[in-house]
Each structure stands twice: as C-alpha cells, then as structure tokens.
Amino acid sequence: MTLLIQYTLIFASVLILVALGGCISEHSGVINLGLEGIMVIGALGGALVMKFFKTDSSFLMILLVVLAAIVMGMLFSALLGVACINFKADQTIIGTAMNMLSVAGATVFVKAINTAADPNDVSSTIQYNGPKKMFIERIGNFEFNWFMVITLVVLGLVCLFLYKTKYGLRLQACGEHPQAADSVGINVYKMRWMGVLMSGALGGLGGICYILAGVSEWKFETGVAGFGFLALAVMIFGQWKPYRIALVALLFGMFRALSNVYIGFDFLYNLKIPSSVYNMMPYIVSLIVLALSSKHSHAPKAEGIPYDKGQR
Amino acid sequence: MDTPYAIEMLNITKRFPGIIANDNITLRLKKGEIHALLGENGAGKSTLMSVLFGLYQPEEGIIKKDGKEVSIKNPNDANALGIGMVHQHFKLVECFTVLDNIILGVEDTKNGLLQKKEARKKVVALSEKYGLSIDPDALIEDITVGMQQRVEILKMLYRDNEILIFDEPTAVLTPQEIDELMKIMKNLASEGKSILFISHKLAEIMKVSDRCSVLRKGAYIGTLETAKTSIEELSAMMVGRNVNFHVEKQEKAPSDVVLDVENLCVKSETHNLDAVKNVSFKVRRGEIVCIAGIDGNGQKELIESITGLTNAHSGSIKMLGKDITREKIRKRNVMGMSHIPEDRHKHGLVLDYSLEDNLILERYFEPEFTNKAGFLKRKNIRKYADRLIEEYDIRSGQGAITIARSMSGGNQQKAIIAREIDKNPELLVAVQPTRGLDVGAIEYIHKHLVEQRDADKAVLMVSYELEEVMDVSDRILVLFEGEIVGEFDPKKTTEEELGLYMAGAKRDEVKA
Numbered sequence: 001m002t003l004l005i006q007y008t009l010i011f012a013s014v015l016i017l018v019a020l021g022g023c024i025s026e027h028s029g030v031i032n033l034g035l036e037g038i039m040v041i042g043a044l045g046g047a048l049v050m051k052f053f054k055t056d057s058s059f060l061m062i063l064l065v066v067l068a069a070i071v072m073g074m075l076f077s078a079l080l081g082v083a084c085i086n087f088k089a090d091q092t093i094i095g096t097a098m099n100m101l102s103v104a105g106a107t108v109f110v111k112a113i114n115t116a117a118d119p120n121d122v123s124s125t126i127q128y129n130g131p132k133k134m135f136i137e138r139i140g141n142f143e144f145n146w147f148m149v150i151t152l153v154v155l156g157l158v159c160l161f162l163y164k165t166k167y168g169l170r171l172q173a174c175g176e177h178p179q180a181a182d183s184v185g186i187n188v189y190k191m192r193w194m195g196v197l198m199s200g201a202l203g204g205l206g207g208i209c210y211i212l213a214g215v216s217e218w219k220f221e222t223g224v225a226g227f228g229f230l231a232l233a234v235m236i237f238g239q240w241k242p243y244r245i246a247l248v249a250l251l252f253g254m255f256r257a258l259s260n261v262y263i264g265f266d267f268l269y270n271l272k273i274p275s276s277v278y279n280m281m282p283y284i285v286s287l288i289v290l291a292l293s294s295k296h297s298h299a300p301k302a303e304g305i306p307y308d309k310g311q312r
Numbered sequence: 313m314d315t316p317y318a319i320e321m322l323n324i325t326k327r328f329p330g331i332i333a334n335d336n337i338t339l340r341l342k343k344g345e346i347h348a349l350l351g352e353n354g355a356g357k358s359t360l361m362s363v364l365f366g367l368y369q370p371e372e373g374i375i376k377k378d379g380k381e382v383s384i385k386n387p388n389d390a391n392a393l394g395i396g397m398v399h400q401h402f403k404l405v406e407c408f409t410v411l412d413n414i415i416l417g418v419e420d421t422k423n424g425l426l427q428k429k430e431a432r433k434k435v436v437a438l439s440e441k442y443g444l445s446i447d448p449d450a451l452i453e454d455i456t457v458g459m460q461q462r463v464e465i466l467k468m469l470y471r472d473n474e475i476l477i478f479d480e481p482t483a484v485l486t487p488q489e490i491d492e493l494m495k496i497m498k499n500l501a502s503e504g505k506s507i508l509f510i511s512h513k514l515a516e517i518m519k520v521s522d523r524c525s526v527l528r529k530g531a532y533i534g535t536l537e538t539a540k541t542s543i544e545e546l547s548a549m550m551v552g553r554n555v556n557f558h559v560e561k562q563e564k565a566p567s568d569v570v571l572d573v574e575n576l577c578v579k580s581e582t583h584n585l586d587a588v589k590n591v592s593f594k595v596r597r598g599e600i601v602c603i604a605g606i607d608g609n610g611q612k613e614l615i616e617s618i619t620g621l622t623n624a625h626s627g628s629i630k631m632l633g634k635d636i637t638r639e640k641i642r643k644r645n646v647m648g649m650s651h652i653p654e655d656r657h658k659h660g661l662v663l664d665y666s667l668e669d670n671l672i673l674e675r676y677f678e679p680e681f682t683n684k685a686g687f688l689k690r691k692n693i694r695k696y697a698d699r700l701i702e703e704y705d706i707r708s709g710q711g712a713i714t715i716a717r718s719m720s721g722g723n724q725q726k727a728i729i730a731r732e733i734d735k736n737p738e739l740l741v742a743v744q745p746t747r748g749l750d751v752g753a754i755e756y757i758h759k760h761l762v763e764q765r766d767a768d769k770a771v772l773m774v775s776y777e778l779e780e781v782m783d784v785s786d787r788i789l790v791l792f793e794g795e796i797v798g799e800f801d802p803k804k805t806t807e808e809e810l811g812l813y814m815a816g817a818k819r820d821e822v823k824a
Contacts, residue, residue, distance in 0.1 A: 164426055166419035173405045173416055180403035184417030184467070185388040301406070 002141045003261045004254070007214070012246075012253030013151040014210040018231035019238065019245045020158045021202030026240060027162065028195025029175035029188075031304045033095025034080050035203045036228025037102030038073050040220070042204020043211045044106045045072030047218060050128035058134035062146055065131070065208060073204015074197050076102065081196040085189055088306035103223040110220045127217040135212055147209045154202065159242045171195055175300035178307045188307045206231065214260060226283065230256075233286035237293055240300065255281040315379040318343045318475055318506040319364070319395075324373035326359055333359040334370070337532040339525055341475065346497055346507045348521035348538070350514070350550055352750030355527040357510050361477055364508075365397050366390045396468030397477040402460050404452045410463050411435060411448040414470050431470075438469045442499055457606075458489035465496065476500065477508045482516055486606055487778060487811035494520045512550070512750065514543045515779070526550055551751055559758045559783050562766065566596035566786070570739045570770035571618070576627035578613040587613035589794040590627070595739065600761060600771040602785030604778065606814050610794035611774045612654065615743050618772070619651045620644050621659070632738060645674050648738035652728055652745050654774070660728045661716045668697035668712040671731050704730035705756075722753040729760055740764050743774040758784055778807045792816045 018035055025032040032038075045068040055061050079098055083089040107124040114121040137144040162168040173181040174191040182188050210227055211218040234252055238245030259278035262268040319341040326334040334356045341347050351357045362368045364375065366384040374381050377393055384390050390397075404413050411428060414435055420427045432448055439446050444462040452460060461481060468476050478497070482490045497520055501507055511517055517524055518538060526533040526549040533549050572594050580587035587610045595601045605611055616622040618629055620641035629637045636644055653659035661670050672681050672693055681693055697712040706726045708714035716724060725745070732740065742761060746754040761784060765771050775781050781788055781802070788800040790813040797819035800810065812818045 160425075165424055166421050166426055169408075169412060169416060169419060169426065173408070176405045176407055177403065180405055180413075181416070183387060183397075183399065183403040185391060186417050298407070 001264075003264055004257055006143050006145075007257030007260050008250065008254040009148050010145050010209070010213045010253075011256040012249040013145070013147050014206050014213060014227060015231050015234050015249035015252055016151050016155060016246050017202050017209060018206035018228060019235040019249060020154065020242060021199035021206065022232050022235045023238075023240050023242065023245060024158065024162070024171070024202070025195045025199035026235070026300050026303045027172045027175045028192045029178060029300060029302045029305070029307065030080065030084055030192050030196050031091045031095065032077070032080060032196065032199045032203075033092055033232070034077070034098030034102075034228075035095075035199070035206075035231055036224060036226065037095075037098040037100075038076050038200055038203030039207030039210060039224045039228050040102040040106050041076040042069040042073035042207030043218065043224065044109070044207075044220065045069045045204065046208030047126040047128055047211065050131035051126050061131055061134045065135075066150070066205065069204040069208035070201045071204070073202070073207065074200040077196050077200025077203065080200075081193050084306060085192045085196065088308065091304055091306075099223075099228070103220070106220040124220045125217050126220070128212075129216040132212055132216045145212070147212070150205070151209075154205070155242060155246055162242065167191075167194070172300070174307075175303055178302050182307075182309065188309075192307065203228070230282055230286055233290055236297055236299075237286075237289050239298055252282050252285065255285050316342050317376070318378065319508075320376040320379075321360070321364060322374050322376065324360065324363055324370045324375075326356075326363055326368055326370045332530050334363070335530045335532075336373075337527065337530075339532075340535075341506050341508055342523070343506050344501055344504050345522040346501050346509055346520055348517040348524040349508060349510045349527065350512065350517060350524055350546060351527035352512060352550055352752070355550075356530040357527055358479070360527070361397070361479065361508070361510060364390070365395065365477065391471060391473070394472065394474040395477065396471060396473030396475070398461065398464040398468065398479060398481055400479045400481075400483065402464055404460055404463060406453040407451060409449050409451055410446050410455070413452060413463055414448075414467050418471060435466060435470060438466055442469065442496060442503070444496060456489075457484050458486070458492065461485070461489075461493065462496070465500075474504075475506050475508070477510070479510045480512075481509070482511065482513060484607070486815050487807050488815060490516065513779075514546050517546065518543060528552055547751060559762055561762055564598045564766065564786075566599035567768070568597050569594045570597055570632060571595040571772060572630040572633075573618070574628045574630070576614070576617060576624050576629065578610070578617045578622065578624045580610075580613060581622075587794050588617065588624070591791075591794070591796055592627075593789055593796060595770045595772050597768045597770050598765055599786040600765050600773060600784055601787045601789065602781045603772070603774045603789050603791050604781045604810055604814060605776070605791035607776050609791050609814075611743070611791055613794075614791070615654070615741060615774060619649065619653075619741055645735075648736075650732035650735060650737035650740045652725075652732050652740070652742040654743035654747070656721075656724055656728055661724060663715075663717040665716055666712065667701070667706070667708055667714045667716055667719070667727060668693050670716050670727060671697045671700055674731065675735060700727075700730040700734055703734075706730060722749050725749060725753065725757065729757060733760060733764065737764075737769060739770045739772065741772045744776065745773065746775075746777070746780060754780075778810055781810070782807060790814055792819070795819075 018039060022032050022035055046065040049065045049068040053064060080094055083094045084091045110124045110126055111122060114123055135146050162172065170181060170186050171191050171194065173186065174188050178188045207224060210224055230252060234245055234248045238248045258281060259275065262278050317340050321337065321339040324334050324337045325332065337360060339360065349357050359368065363370050366386045366389050375384060376382065382393060384393065411432055415431045420430060435448055444466055446459055446462050446466065481493060485493060497507055509521060521538045523535055524538050524546065525535040526546065528550060574592050576588055576591045577586050578588035591614060603611055613622065617624040620639065624637060628635055631647055631649065657663060676682060676688065681689055683689055694712055700706065701711060704726050707723050708719045745757050761771055761773065773784065785802050788802055788810065789796050790798040790810060792814060793816065798813040
C-alpha cells in the first residue's frame, strides 16, 4: 500500500509539473505539443549532470540537476517560441517535429558519449545509480522523493502567478483575446514567449523527475513513453486550472503506479490480468476521459492561432 | 497657447498602394464637444481614426493636442496623450471579470501581487459619476452587449482619457440601449470629455452630435453644425447625390402560402438547449416578412434549418405544400429557394473562385452550363456571367474572371444577389442583406427585394437593423430567445415598441 502511494505521488508529480507547463503555455495562447520532447531534453540535461558531476552534497546535486533540466527544457522550448511566435508557424506541426527531434537527438548524443568512453558500448543508456539516492529520503517503508516537495512548491507558485500577479492576468488575456491585450498596450509576443519558456522549464523539470521516478538508468531511445501527451490529457481534463490539474494528475498517477505495484495486491494479482493491461491503463483512461470531457472544455479561446499585429 | 481645440488633425494624407485613403483631411475636435465623423464604407473614417490612435503613420500632416504638435507612433502613445477608443468589436476578455478587464494593462501591484481594492473603488466611483451601471465581479461572457460597451467606456475613463473615440458604437445595440448610450455620451461631454463618434447612421448623428464632419472617398467634404443641418443635406454630402431613404412600395395583398413553418425546434450549435423553440409562421406570395430581434436569439439556427444548412429536430417546414424538413440543399434550391446568407464569405461565395464560377455555383449542373459528358461549357458560363454583371451592375477589376476575394464587399453582395435572384426563385431568404454596406448599396438591395415581392415572390428577411425592418417589411415577427414573441404591421408599430419585444420586456401569444 505504501508502495502504491509512493508511486502514485511521484508519477502524479511528473504529470503535475508537465501539465502545469502546458497550462501556462496554452494560457498564453501557444499550444505546446512538444512537451514530450521537452521532457526528453530536460531529462537528458539532468542525467548528464548526474553522470559527470561528482559531489557528496545532496543539496548541491539536486540543485544542479534541477537547474540543468530547467535550462535544457527552456532552450529546447525556444524552438517552439521562435517558430510559432516569431515566424507564425503551425504550432501542431512544430510540436510534433520537436518530439521527433528530441528522442532522435538525445539518442545520437548519448550514444556518441558512450562510444567515446568505450568503443564497444553503443547503448543509449545513462546510469545514475549513485546520484539518484540523493533525491530520496527513506521514511520507514516509504521512499520520499524531493521532487514531491518541488512539485508542491511549483503548484503553489503557478497558482499565485496565474491568479494573483499582473503578469498572470496579462498572460491569460493573450491566450483569450490577444487583440484586446494589444489594445491596452500589452506586448503579446513577449507574453507568449514568457508562457513558452515557462512551459519549457516545467516540462524539463517533469522530464528529469520522470526518469528518476522508478529506475536508476535511462535508455534514451524510449523517450518518455507518451508522458508528455498524458500530461496534456491531464491538463485538458483539469480544464486548464492548476488545482484541478493536480487532482486529475493524482488519479492518472495512481493508474500508472498500479502497473508498477499491482503484484503486491493479492486481489489484483489473482485476477491474472497480463501486466501489459496495467501498463495500458493510464492511456486508456485518458482516452475515455477525453472522449467524455472534451465537449465541455473551456480551452483558452485564442490558443493555436498565431498572433499577427497587422490583423485587426 | 490657449485653444478651444482638444485635438487638431491638420492636412492628414495617408496613402496605401494604389489608393489615397485620406487626402489632405483636416479635423478639429473642440473640447467638450461630441463630434461625429460621417462617411460611407471606404470613405476613410477608420483610416483617419487609426492615424489618430497610432496604428498608421500619415505621410503628410500633423496632429496637435491642446495646440501642441505631438507624434503618435503606437496605441500606447495615444493612451499616454489621453486618447482612448471603443472599438467596433469590443476588446474584452470574455472569461475575465469586468474589473479585471478594466485594469488589464494598468494594474496596481504590491510586492508583485495584484491589488484590486483601490481599483474597485475607483471603478465604482466612476460608474456612479457617469451613470454607467456595471457589476465589477460579473464575467464578460455573462453580461449584455450594452453592459460590455459600458465596460469599454469605463476602461477609457479608468485610464483618465480625455478624448474618447467611439467606432460605430450603436451597431450592436437595441433602441433602448442606444438611447442610454446617447445619454451617457452627452453626460461625458458635459463633464469635459471630448468625443469623436464614427457612424453612418444619420439619425443618431442628428440626435447626439454637436458638429459633424463628412468624408467621401478619402476626401474631406466639410464640417457642419448639426443643429443647422438636416438628414437630407448630410446624406447628400456623404454619398455625393440625393439618396432615397424610404423604400418605395405599393400596397399589395399577399396570396398563396409559399413557406409554412410549423412548431419548429432546432438545437443550438453552442449549447445543448434549443435555439429555436416551437416556432410557427407562414410566408405568402407578394409579401416581405421580416424577422427582427437582437443577434443571437435563434435567427441563425432558424434560417439554417429552413435553408438546409442544419436539420430541425422536430416540427416541419413546408414549401409550396411539400415537406422539405429533411430535404437536401440542392433539392431546396431546385424547388425555388434562394438564400442570401448572413456571412457572405463563409456561405455566400467561394472567395478564391472567379466571379463567373461563383455566379453559376447553384446552376452549373444545368444543361446550359454542363454538356452530356460532364464538362463545363465555358463559353455559355462566360456569356451568362457577363449578362449578370451588366444587369446587376457588379463592378470588379477584370470582369467575369476577377477573383471574388479581391472585390469590394458591396460588389460581392451584388454578385450574390444577382445569382440568387436571377434563378427566379419562389422564395427568397435574405439574412442581413445590407450588413456592412453603405447607403447607396443598401438602396440598391432594398429595391431588388421589393421587386421580388412585386413579382409575386415570397421574401423572408432577417435583419438586426430596426430601421431596415420598419422600412422594407410588410409584416414583422420578433424573435426573442428562440420564440416568436410578437407579430406586427410596420405601419402600426414603432421602433420603441419593437425594441421592448426584442429585449424580452414584452411578449404576446402569437399564432401562425
């Protein structure tokens, strides 16, 4: 049972971080379909720090890994910003391109590093057994992960930002009615850049959190197994509202956690359902949930539409 | 330097490739006056205001505020000079509250957090001072258009703007709301604000403005004291000739029923409820029936179910005695239904087709235009198009092969009217046929509608302009929240009475 809670919390953390990233980006008016790719690149940044940086201070390690993931995520999301905000490209296509680029790019990059160290090693895997432990505190049976705290703080900050600051108000205006924002002197391009970069930061953070959740090495060929898209489903089901996103993420996180720990429950184990069914659960649930809820969704009105100052 | 003028725009010239939008125009706005800017579509009113608001830079001419020359490079400069504008399409964020919309862009913060208390006080004080009743916590999407407009006005006042530009502010309002707006404008002017009021509705200009400047085809025609002029003089200045306002119409007794709608219910596109509820009415030969009402009260769904763009879920529609409730659009067309759609770009024309192809859109399959092998007879199409262009005076750059997109709105509408009328329909359904057109084009379209009626056709029209409703129709049905709440004879009712029904303040039981 503790194991279920533990995995639920950590997977929910990933979903919350990434979904909040998507949420901020969409509130600014840019659909970020590249979250999946941003997660991969963020994870790569964090994993590289863990591979090459040696320290005994777990605080320093956490700080650097988190920073690396955030920076890499933001840099990668800048692609979306340049293409979609400045050059007014189609956001769906750019997001898809980013997803393809990220997995391929990360694989090539890691393979090159591995082969350089050992010519016989052509794997795309990074191991981080040691540093991983620094993220975890044992409390009895429960493995407490510092990312749970980070997520909670981020959730609070995003709520505060969106609803209590002027930049949050302006950001949302840009996603709902950019012409209105422009007419009161708000720079729509700037606010959208802000939204995209923040989603890059949160996506990158979610990426490193994801690969640290269960295992102590990561094979970059696998990407992040659709978690970026799952986060988008969480965001939609959460109606672009942070607290609802958090609740939905817990639900989805639980289904994902079940696939890790169902063996521990005699009742579920005795059902003799193949493990792949449990693995499929979060995705199937998201399909059902979206089919049922998308009709009533309140997406930001201007999302996906490039803003053109000249068009009035 | 003391000057009675708040804003002077002197010898403004603005050129766009191929045309001069503003040719040496001078406009002086006195402090505390309401100054109307009158002109047809394309006369250059919007361009001139865009220059004042910093959206365009003029090639020649200067702008002075309080006698001092200023340069306005963008809307922020205009705001800083105290120039505010209520745009024709409101710039409001629908899912924000009234208060949030007003403070957007000029928010007060403390330690990075929004402070709304002071702002709320100021907004409430302003709304009381100028009689602009609003609820600061209501969401924009929940309030009426009239209140949204008051929010736009408060937005300007909150920014301490002194010069207020209203761009066609009455287009979306009911007569009662228009009266209220006029009062508010006078109130604002008496408090020392200077108001520029863009419109092509002469009655309003006569009612509210102190002075009126007229533009025509980019040129400045003159400025008049409103009290010393007349509607006829203004319209002649605007159009350049005398315009006949009142539609000439002979008495005519309607005969057989052409369209018979019974207990029609249509689902709304936006929500789950019925947009049209149990509507019944008849349209007979030789009459123009007009459906009046404020936009969004089910007109769209009603018309779409009659023309076949959507299906009614209960009730029936009969045309010439035949049930067409579920017939295909082609069938309805062939039976003699013509449709002048509300959105001419979306449903009226294929914008990237040539004019001639647009003109045969509903008849291309007829033997006159397609041979037995299924190929188009280009020669006949050209001949047909040339005839319509000639007969209906459709003006375009290259005649029959002009791409529809490049034509002006008025001529696009003429093309649609030519197509729909020339196929000699039994029933003509016209939705907002004069939307966005100037007086000359409106006169032309009204003439054609009345001709159809006189030729013993049935005409069903939807319009949001009460003046048009009163002028053209033989019978008026008022639609409110999807129901017909009143039936009127235009000779025995007033715009005010219709307004009450349109706003839902009154209703009768109406039997078809």
